[in-house]
Amino acid sequence: MLLPGKEFGMVDHNKMKEMDSHWKEVMNLAEKYGFIGQAVGGTAVLLTHKNQLKADGEEAYLRRQRSLFKLEMEAII
Numbered sequence: 001m002l003l004p005g006k007e008f009g010m011v012d013h014n015k016m017k018e019m020d021s022h023w024k025e026v027m028n029l030a031e032k033y034g035f036i037g038q039a040v041g042g043t044a045v046l047l048t049h050k051n052q053l054k055a056d057g058e059e060a061y062l063r064r065q066r067s068l069f070k071l072e073m074e075a076i077i
Contacts, residue, residue, distance in 0.1 A: 034069040049073070 003009075023042070030036050030046055037047040053061045065071040 031069060034065050034071045034073075036068070 027036075027039070027044060030044065034049065034052075035046045037045040037052065039045075047055070049061075052064070056064065062074055065073045
């Protein structure tokens with residue numbers, strides 16, 4: 001129930017705690033698939049592979065995927 005003149009009610013801290021309990025699961029998937037651009041102190045910047053390549057260039061992108069995530073993204077010709 002909202003108080004008069006309020007757009008939002010009070011924060012449901014139990015729901016927030018339950019949602020935050022999935023953070024490790026989310027980060028594990030982001031790491032598994034190489035989406036982490038930066039991660040520090042409980043925050044992370046996630047980037048698509050397309051945007052990582054665009055931002056870093058091919059050599060840095062390939063090095064990052066290999067060294068941080070053990071992913072081989074180099075094309076086999």
